[in-house]
Amino acid sequence: MDNYKKTELPEMVKITKIVYENPYVRTFFIGRKIDAQPGQFVMVWLPDLDEKPFSLSYAGNKTAITVEEKGKFTSALFKMKAGDKIGIRGPYGNGFTLKADACVVAGGCGVAPLANLIERLKNPLIIQGARSRDRIIFKGRFKGASITTDDGTAGTKGFVTDVLEAQLAKNKFSIVYTCGPEAMMKRVFEICERHGIECEASLERFMKCGFGVCGQCEADGLRVCKDGPVFPSAHLRKIKDFGSFARLKSGEKVAISDYAKWRCQ
Amino acid sequence: MNLETSLCGIKLANPVILASGILGVSRSLLSEVIRNGAGAVTIKSISLEAREGHKNPTVIAFDAGLMNAVGYSNPGTAGAKKEFTGLKGLGAPVFASIIGQDASEFEKVAEALGGLEFSAIEIPLSCPHTPGFGTLAGQDTPEKTHEIVRAVIKKTKLPVFVKLSPITRNIGDVARAAEKAGASAITAVNTMGPGMIINIDAKKPVLGFRMGGVSGPALKPVAIRCVYDIYESVKIPIIGIGGIMTGRDAIEMMMAGAKAIGVGSAVHYRGMDVFKKICSEMSEWMYENGYESFDGIIGAAHG
Ligand SMILES: Cc1cc2nc3c(=O)[nH]c(=O)nc-3n(C[C@H](O)[C@H](O)[C@H](O)COP(=O)(O)O)c2cc1C
Numbered sequence: 134m135d136n137y138k139k140t141e142l143p144e145m146v147k148i149t150k151i152v153y154e155n156p157y158v159r160t161f162f163i164g165r166k167i168d169a170q171p172g173q174f175v176m177v178w179l180p181d182l183d184e185k186p187f188s189l190s191y192a193g194n195k196t197a198i199t200v201e202e203k204g205k206f207t208s209a210l211f212k213m214k215a216g217d218k219i220g221i222r223g224p225y226g227n228g229f230t231l232k233a234d235a236c237v238v239a240g241g242c243g244v245a246p247l248a249n250l251i252e253r254l255k256n257p258l259i260i261q262g263a264r265s266r267d268r269i270i271f272k273g274r275f276k277g278a279s280i281t282t283d284d285g286t287a288g289t290k291g292f293v294t295d296v297l298e299a300q301l302a303k304n305k306f307s308i309v310y311t312c313g314p315e316a317m318m319k320r321v322f323e324i325c326e327r328h329g330i331e332c333e334a335s336l337e338r339f340m341k342c343g344f345g346v347c348g349q350c351e352a353d354g355l356r357v358c359k360d361g362p363v364f365p366s367a368h369l370r371k372i373k374d375f376g377s378f379a380r381l382k383s384g385e386k387v388a389i390s391d392y393a394k395w396r397c398q
Numbered sequence: 399m400n401l402e403t404s405l406c407g408i409k410l411a412n413p414v415i416l417a418s419g420i421l422g423v424s425r426s427l428l429s430e431v432i433r434n435g436a437g438a439v440t441i442k443s444i445s446l447e448a449r450e451g452h453k454n455p456t457v458i459a460f461d462a463g464l465m466n467a468v469g470y471s472n473p474g475t476a477g478a479k480k481e482f483t484g485l486k487g488l489g490a491p492v493f494a495s496i497i498g499q500d501a502s503e504f505e506k507v508a509e510a511l512g513g514l515e516f517s518a519i520e521i522p523l524s525c526p527h528t529p530g531f532g533t534l535a536g537q538d539t540p541e542k543t544h545e546i547v548r549a550v551i552k553k554t555k556l557p558v559f560v561k562l563s564p565i566t567r568n569i570g571d572v573a574r575a576a577e578k579a580g581a582s583a584i585t586a587v588n589t590m591g592p593g594m595i596i597n598i599d600a601k602k603p604v605l606g607f608r609m610g611g612v613s614g615p616a617l618k619p620v621a622i623r624c625v626y627d628i629y630e631s632v633k634i635p636i637i638g639i640g641g642i643m644t645g646r647d648a649i650e651m652m653m654a655g656a657k658a659i660g661v662g663s664a665v666h667y668r669g670m671d672v673f674k675k676i677c678s679e680m681s682e683w684m685y686e687n688g689y690e691s692f693d694g695i696i697g698a699a700h701g
């Protein structure tokens with residue numbers, strides 16, 4: 134039966150532990166068990182400031198979000214200490230499917246939801262990219278990741294897509310999971326299309342409600358908060374905005390690079 | 399069951415309309431809503447210039463409805479002109495919703511959107527949570543309503559719907575002022591309040607704007623009474639909105655006097671296909687009770 138009492142309100146939960154992943158990124162563990170699929174997200178509320186979506190980087194017994202400091206909201210979060218409280222509602226959206234013979238391609242902070250996924254997959258091939266050595270997140274959390282850095286300070290110098298191409302030339306995968314900068318995900322998707330391999334990508338758009346009513350997060354008729362954030366190839370083919378356009382807070386559609394700049398405020 | 403109806407000469411496959419501010423930010427989402435069974439759709443309200451709206455949280459759900467203080471975020475007339483093209487191709491009528499801080503701004507927005515293929519223009523004079531607009535700007539008085547409606551109908555040949563607030567003291571008088579000024583229909587109602595929800599652990603109001611408009615089940619009895627009062631006051635058709643979740647709710651709203659009904663918050667409770675669900679539940683009820691059309695249902699609770 135339909136549930137007319139479905140509430141969507143933030144609950145204040147304690148930060149139990151903060152892990153410094155690198156100079157720019159911290160993981161905030163919270164004292165609340167959230168049953169979520171890898172790929173699902175929560176809305177984080179800092180009273181008097183704002184509320185923003187973050188995917189869960191740990192879910193189940195340990196629940197956490199992993200955050201890069203890049204604007205007013207994240208700076209405020211970085212000033213918080215273990216014992217402080219933040220507002221949480223969710224989890225929202227869908228998650229990644231869990232398939233065998235998977236390849237996981239992560240760029241920058243995109244490794245957050247994927248780390249949660251990797252821990253539930255059986256021996257996936259992991260390709261993790263970062264701008265430089267000091268930007269790598271979750272060093273040692275999973276074994277055997279192929280690391281690439283833009284400047285060659287760790288792993289191989291180059292892009293995750295180069296490693297993916299090389300891998301696809303010699304190995305078979307049933308699926309490629311990806312999360313990272315949208316331009317990177319677009320290239321990963323195009324490579325998958327060329328090789329006839331299923332792809333799932335986790336998209337990011339500015340959100341308001343998070344539960345599918347306001348329309349703010351839409352991309353070609355799909356709601357990233359409700360129909361996504363994880364989209365399979367069938368949807369990625371349909372979403373013309375993928376890799377190209379996103380909406381500002383006013384709803385104005387702009388180039389994805391301008392959107393990314395605005396998001397860092 | 400034939401659910402076809404017409405509203406100010408506009409043919410609708412069914413009387414279930416998407417309310418403004420829910421999903422209506424893009425042409426492709428409107429298309430999805432129509433695919434899910436809506437007889438017509440309303441876009442999210444457009445102002446002259448782009449607006450960012452209030453800070454988050456902007457939309458929440460409590461145990462009896464939704465509360466929002468989106469604050470009229472919208473891409474302005476320039477953005478709307480890019481977004482809402484080729485509307486005739488969508489397969490159902492699309493209604494514009496326009497807002498302004500005064501009559502001349504309303505005029506300018508109506509004019510700017512004139513070239514697009516909207517079937518009607520709705521003017522909400524009733525938002526309870528955006529300074530400069532709606533009830534916070536006193537646009538819900540009979541005098542202001544008259545002035546703004548006159549201004550808009552000068553600039554458009556389309557039917558003009560006036561959207562009223564449930565907190566207006568004598569809603570019948572405002573509806574009459576709208577009718578006298580030349581409005582083609584009344585849309586009733588907008589969200590109620592403003593209300594407030596405080597998180598007691600944070601000791602803070604949850605919404606970014608602190609207060610917001612109440613919609614969904616909590617609003618329904620108030621909306622039904624408003625539509626009942628308006629039906630007693632005017633002859634022009636009424637689009638009844640507020641807490642409609644099911645086909646039975648829709649019939650109830652029609653018995654209060656609505657010719658068509660608007661649905662917003664129910665998208666949260668029953669999904670995007672709520673439009674189809676409400677239509678089939680209405681059909682079922684009508685079949686069981688021996689109705690072949692809406693004659694005999696609309697306004698049945700009066701007298
Ligand atoms: C998130 C949200 C945004 C809304 N935005 C607008 C708006 O921009 N313009 C408007 O006229 N009404 C707006 N409304 C009011 C609805 O159109 C409708 O009148 C109200 O929600 C009552 O209907 P419901 O109970 O079916 O939701 C909004 C409502 C919600 C929940």
Ligand code: FES
Pocket residue numbers: 339340341342343344345346347348349350351356357358359
């Ligand atoms: S954020 Fe409101 S629909 Fe996605």
